[in-house]
Structure formats: C-alpha cells, structure tokens
Amino acid sequence: MKDPPRPLAATQRRSAFGVVIVAAAYAAATGLAQLEALVPAWRFDSPVQFNANFAVAVGFAWATFQLWVHAADRVERRRWCAALLVMTLLATIQASDWLVDTSVIRNDWLDVPLWLAATRLLYGIVRHPRERPWARSAWRLGLVFQTAFIVFDLGNGPLFKSIVAGPDAVASISEWTELLAIESYVMALVLRTVGPPAPTAASFGLAVGSRARWLFDAARLFRKASYPPVRAAFYPGVRAVLIVITSLWLALTVGRRLHGAKIASGWVQLRDLLVLGLRDGFDPLSYYYQDLYRATGRAEAGFYLTRHETKNGLLYALNRMRAQPYAASEMGDKLLFADCCIRAGIAVPAILLCGGAHGIEWRAPRPTLDRDLCVKPRHGRGARGVTIYQRIAPQRFRDAAGAEIDLEQLIRRLEERGRRMPWILQPRLFNHAAIADLASSSLIAVRVITCLNEAGEPVTTHGVLRILGRLEPTWPFDDELGAPIDLVTGALGELASDRLDRCAERWPHHPMTGRAVAGSVLADWPAVRQLAEAAHRLFDHRTLIGWDVALTPEGPLLLEGNNSLDVMFPQRVYRQGFGRGPLGPLLQHHLELLGRSRGLE
Structure with missing residues (x-):
C-alpha cells in the first residue's frame, strides 16, 4: 500500500532544508580545500575564489532556467531578468578581483557600489509579502556577510590589520565573507522557488492583536512614522535596539515600583518585554499600560492592539478599504465634517463663523454671537488650539488670559488668526447636569467606538467617558481619566488614568470631586449610541471610527470622528x-479582507 502523499508545504520545507544543507556542505568543503591549498584565500586561483566563481555560475544557470520556465508570466519574467542582472553584477565583481590579482587594474574600488546595487536588486525580488520567507532570510544572511566583506575590504589600514593578525588574514577573511555572501544570495534565488510559501494569518490561528501586527509587517502597511514620530526608528535593526532599550528602562523605572502577589517578578517582566517585543512586535509600553505584568498577562498580549501597528499604517489601510467619496479627509476638516452631518440631520454644534486667508464667512446672525464662544482650528482633532471666550456682559468677553474685549475686537482677532490658519467659531458647550460635577470647566466627551459588521452596518463596540485633566487649570494633575460604559445599561465602571505611572490605580470615585462614578448610569446613553451609529452610516466608507459625543443640556451632540483613533486607552x-x-470578531473579518486584498489570505 502506498504512503499517502505528503502535504505540499511539508515537502517544500524539506526541500528548503536540503538547499540549506547543500549550501552549508559546499561552504565546509571550500574551507577544507582552502586549508589544504598552498595559496591564500585572496588569490584568484585559490579554492575560495574558484568556488565563489562556481556559485555565481550556479546562480546564472538557475536564473536562466527559471526565466525559461516562467517565460509566459510577465511579472515573474521581469523578476528573473532582475535575478540575471544580480548575477551579472556578482560576476563583474569576481572579474574585477581577477583583474586586480593579475595587475591588469590597480584596485577594485567598484566592488562596493556593485555589491550595493546587487543587494538592492535582490531585495526588490524577495521583498514582496507573498515571496517565500526562506528566501528573505537567505537575503538577510547574505546582507550580513556582505556588510562584513565591505568592512574587511575597506578597513584595511595598519591598525585594522594589526588587530586582526596581518594583511593576509584581513584579505583572506574578506574573500571568505564575499564567498558566503554570494552563496547566500544564490541560495535566496533557489529558495524563492523551492522554499515553503509565506504562511497566512489563518494558518497561525492568531488572536486579533497578533494578526494585526503580523499583517502590518507582512503586507508592509507602514505609511508614516507616527509612533514614535521618528522615521529612523523604523529602519532595519533600529526597532529591535529600541525595544531592548525601552524594555530595560521600563523594567527599571515602572516595573520595580509594582508589588503584589499576582505581579510577576522584575526578571520575568523583563523577559516578557523582550520576548513580546522582539518576537511578536508588541509595543513595550503596552505591557505596563495594559497591566500585562500580572501573572497571566503575557498570554493576553495577543488580544491587544498597540499604537505601533495602528498609528503607523494599519488603521489607515483599514479605513481605506472602501471607495473614498471625499478628496480630503472629512474627519480632519471640522467644517466639512459639520456640513456633512448637518445635511444628514445629525446633531452637531452650530458653526457661527468660519474664516481663513480669504476672510470671515458669517453663517449666523450677529446677535447669536452674544454668548460664550469657542474657536477651533478648522483642521486637526481634539482640543489642541481651542480658545474659549467667556461672555461677561452684552457683546463683551473675557479670553483665557483674563483680558476683556468687545465683539469688534474679537472679530479682529479672528481675522488675524485666519491669516495664519483656518478656524471655525462655535457656541461654547456645557455639560449635562447629570455629569456636570465630574469636571470644573472642561467639556466631558463620550468616546464611542463603532465598527462595520459583515453586512456593512455599524456596531457599537466600546464606550468611554473621558475627562481631560489638562483642561482643568485648578486640578493638580493633567491626566485623562476614563470610565468604561456598559453597552446595554450605560452603567459606568471605575475610572482609570492614561498616565503610565498610574497603571495600577483605579478609582470608584472621582479623585477630585469625590463623586461616585462606578455603578452610576450615564444619562442619555442610548441616544449617544444611536447618534454614533447614525454618523457611521453617513461615513460608511470608514471601517472603524472613534466618535466623540458631548452630553449637553440640549442633548447629545457629535463633536468629531477619528478614523485614526487611539487604541490603548479604551x-x-x-x-x-x-x-x-x-470588536474582536469584527476586526478579524476586516483584517482577513485586508490581507486577502494584499494577497496574504
């Protein structure tokens, strides 16, 4: 009876192992031959040089054969033509070595740019997420050997030679690393065909957070450096170094202050930070921010999203899976956003005036300005750049600095501000009486997170009551406080802070006013939820949105929508x-669709 056929992936994995073993044996045989040779490795007639030339010939033959096999496939034909060019560059490098050794030319200064060109071309061939990961690993190995070759080839001054053991040793090591780099690059081309395919998220059975990080890396969803806002932090190898440094700093500064029976020891915390960060790409800050330092916390890491993947490109990709009806982001333009909502009958604060470089546009009669007013930048989100003018008498106001001005002076200020940036003027909003004692002067917002389901209908998944301490000048702290909202009853949970050094603290009562929070029911929660879902139906080209809703005496008003919402605080x-x-099952569905659109599912 015949054995059942082996799964294709298992066969390919064995083939890949075979390629690696053959390459290792080839390198070992070269080493033995070089030990028996009477010429140094840097000579053109040494075993190292001969076998490097032979490796280039193998690469030529393989690329030519694959070009013939894939002659009908335009994309593959182009890639294998690029592979032939890589081999041509490597052959040119080997030829220059021979010309130098035979004194035809004086030096091989062209080697470095030729190597860099070959490396970049090969990277372009194996970089695609659908390429076989073994091929990318072989390319990375070749890059390591190539870097070593360049260091030894160029760093051949007297001091360098004396440290290594003489000029012959430096030259021999240089040729050895060159051989290993060539062999690794040829191996990458072979593994591109015979290696196992790139695994999909479904094959891992990943939790939604792990799947999001896997997709962010595999589909190359990086868009811009937002977290951290430094592009260099995302260069190859730099992120790993930053993870190690950040993990050590957090373990020493935050971890050492945590005590309790269910809290992991300092060494365990550091181990978790390094394993989660280096192996899974988990943001080290989230480890403490989400209380994962507790005994069973590490096992939960896969269920958490972090700012690393979401802020740097994942949310952007998720929210652009559908056709975008607006040329600019309607979520970042307060005037466009408000106009869309008003036309759809969604309750938003009125816009009294708007202005910019073109001047002021009056949208309401002059008498409506005789009230407390709020000026906001037209573009942007949150409370940045917001200015409050308090009415103290008919058509007289007090600004944030305490200066008193009349309406004409206010309008002149707005004209001057418009020359710098566009703005909108709205009535100042006040908190509903049911929550007024949770803040002194700031507006409390309810963050509602909605996500489209498989039918394209918005579903409310989270609600958070947000209190911004930084907008309270009399409070001794500037934390943002948040309480979870029960989606069915509207009942509030305990308050938590957004400060990392308060990661272990929770408050059933407001820490400043003493008002009981946990267990109280949020007024008008059903109306808040309905308002957010109605807004998402209007902007249903977005997949996942965080809405900010104000509870006012007149009822809930939609402040803004955020399609790049912060995932850590909720x-x-x-x-x-x-x-x-x-949100988990909904996100899994959309991540699967996104991965499929990138050829990864």
Whole structure:
C-alpha cells in the first residue's frame, strides 16, 4: 500500500532544508580545500575564489532556467531578468578581483557600489509579502556577510590589520565573507522557488492583536512614522535596539515600583518585554499600560492592539478599504465634517463663523454671537488650539488670559488668526447636569467606538467617558481619566488614568470631586449610541471610527470622528484587549479582507 502523499508545504520545507544543507556542505568543503591549498584565500586561483566563481555560475544557470520556465508570466519574467542582472553584477565583481590579482587594474574600488546595487536588486525580488520567507532570510544572511566583506575590504589600514593578525588574514577573511555572501544570495534565488510559501494569518490561528501586527509587517502597511514620530526608528535593526532599550528602562523605572502577589517578578517582566517585543512586535509600553505584568498577562498580549501597528499604517489601510467619496479627509476638516452631518440631520454644534486667508464667512446672525464662544482650528482633532471666550456682559468677553474685549475686537482677532490658519467659531458647550460635577470647566466627551459588521452596518463596540485633566487649570494633575460604559445599561465602571505611572490605580470615585462614578448610569446613553451609529452610516466608507459625543443640556451632540483613533486607552479602561470584546470578531473579518486584498489570505 502506498504512503499517502505528503502535504505540499511539508515537502517544500524539506526541500528548503536540503538547499540549506547543500549550501552549508559546499561552504565546509571550500574551507577544507582552502586549508589544504598552498595559496591564500585572496588569490584568484585559490579554492575560495574558484568556488565563489562556481556559485555565481550556479546562480546564472538557475536564473536562466527559471526565466525559461516562467517565460509566459510577465511579472515573474521581469523578476528573473532582475535575478540575471544580480548575477551579472556578482560576476563583474569576481572579474574585477581577477583583474586586480593579475595587475591588469590597480584596485577594485567598484566592488562596493556593485555589491550595493546587487543587494538592492535582490531585495526588490524577495521583498514582496507573498515571496517565500526562506528566501528573505537567505537575503538577510547574505546582507550580513556582505556588510562584513565591505568592512574587511575597506578597513584595511595598519591598525585594522594589526588587530586582526596581518594583511593576509584581513584579505583572506574578506574573500571568505564575499564567498558566503554570494552563496547566500544564490541560495535566496533557489529558495524563492523551492522554499515553503509565506504562511497566512489563518494558518497561525492568531488572536486579533497578533494578526494585526503580523499583517502590518507582512503586507508592509507602514505609511508614516507616527509612533514614535521618528522615521529612523523604523529602519532595519533600529526597532529591535529600541525595544531592548525601552524594555530595560521600563523594567527599571515602572516595573520595580509594582508589588503584589499576582505581579510577576522584575526578571520575568523583563523577559516578557523582550520576548513580546522582539518576537511578536508588541509595543513595550503596552505591557505596563495594559497591566500585562500580572501573572497571566503575557498570554493576553495577543488580544491587544498597540499604537505601533495602528498609528503607523494599519488603521489607515483599514479605513481605506472602501471607495473614498471625499478628496480630503472629512474627519480632519471640522467644517466639512459639520456640513456633512448637518445635511444628514445629525446633531452637531452650530458653526457661527468660519474664516481663513480669504476672510470671515458669517453663517449666523450677529446677535447669536452674544454668548460664550469657542474657536477651533478648522483642521486637526481634539482640543489642541481651542480658545474659549467667556461672555461677561452684552457683546463683551473675557479670553483665557483674563483680558476683556468687545465683539469688534474679537472679530479682529479672528481675522488675524485666519491669516495664519483656518478656524471655525462655535457656541461654547456645557455639560449635562447629570455629569456636570465630574469636571470644573472642561467639556466631558463620550468616546464611542463603532465598527462595520459583515453586512456593512455599524456596531457599537466600546464606550468611554473621558475627562481631560489638562483642561482643568485648578486640578493638580493633567491626566485623562476614563470610565468604561456598559453597552446595554450605560452603567459606568471605575475610572482609570492614561498616565503610565498610574497603571495600577483605579478609582470608584472621582479623585477630585469625590463623586461616585462606578455603578452610576450615564444619562442619555442610548441616544449617544444611536447618534454614533447614525454618523457611521453617513461615513460608511470608514471601517472603524472613534466618535466623540458631548452630553449637553440640549442633548447629545457629535463633536468629531477619528478614523485614526487611539487604541490603548479604551483597552486599558475596559481591562481587556479588543480581541476579548465585541470588536474582536469584527476586526478579524476586516483584517482577513485586508490581507486577502494584499494577497496574504
């Protein structure tokens, strides 16, 4: 009876192992031959040089054969033509070595640019997420050997030679690393054909957070450096160094202050930070921010999303899976956003005036300005750049600095501000009486997260009552406080802070006013939820949105929508990752669609 056929992936894995073993044996045989040779490795007639030339010939033959096999496939034909060019560059490098050794030319200064060109070309061949990962690993190995070759080839001054053991040793090591680099690059081309295919997220059975990080890397969703806002932090190898440094700093500064029976020891915390960060790409800050330092916390990491993947490109990709009806982002333009909502009958604060370089546009009669007013930048989100003018008498106001001005002076200020940036003027909003004692002067917002389901209908998955301490001048701290909202009853949970050094603290009562928070029911929660879902139906080209809703005496008003919402604070407030809540299955669905659109599912 015949054995059942082996799964294709297993066969390919064995083939890949075979290629690696043959390459290792080839390198070992070269080493033995060089030991028996009477000429140094840097000579053109040495075993090292001969075998390097032979490796280039093998690469030529393989690329030519694959070009013939894929002659009908335009994309593959182009890639294998690029592979032939890589081999041509490597052959040119080998020829220059021979010309130098035979004194035809004086030096091989062209080697470095030729090597860099070959490396970049090969990277372009194996970089695609659908390429076989073994091929990318072989390319990375070749890059290491190539870097070593360049260091030894160029760093051949007297001091360098004396440290290594003389000029012959330097030259021999240089040729050895060159051989290993060539062999690795040829191996990458072979593994591109015979190696196992790139695994999909489904094959891993990943939790939603792990799947998001895997997709962010595999589909190359990086868009711009937002977290951290430094492009160099995303260069190859730099992120790993930053993870190690950040992990050590967090373990020493935050971890050492944590004590309790269910809290992992300092060494365990450091181990978790390094394993999660280096192996899984997990943001080290989230480890403490989400209380994962507790005994069973590490196992929950896969269910959490972090700012690393979401802020740097994943949310951007998710929210552009559908056709975009607006040329500019309607979420970042307060005037466009408000106009869209008003036309759809969604309750938003009125816009009294708007202005910019073109001057002031009056949208309401002059008498409506005789009230407390709020000036906001037209572009941007949150409370940045917001200015409050308090009415103290008919058509007289007090600004944030305490200066008193009349309406004409206010309008002149707005004209001057418009020359610098566009703005909008709205009535100042006040908190509903049911929550007024949770803040002194700031407007409390309810963050509602909605996500489209498989039918394209918005579903509310999280609600957070947000209190911004930085907008309270009399409070001794500037934390943002948040309480989770029960989606069915509207009941509030304990308050949590967004400060990392308060990661272990929770408050059932407001820390400043003493008002009981946990267990109280949020007024008008059903109306808040309905308002957010209605807004998402209007902007249903977005997949996942965080809405800010104000509870005012006139009822809920939609302040803004954020399609690049912060994922850390809601998970912290709820004490569970998105993957453990109602957002988990919805995100899994959209991540699968996104991965499929990138050829990864």
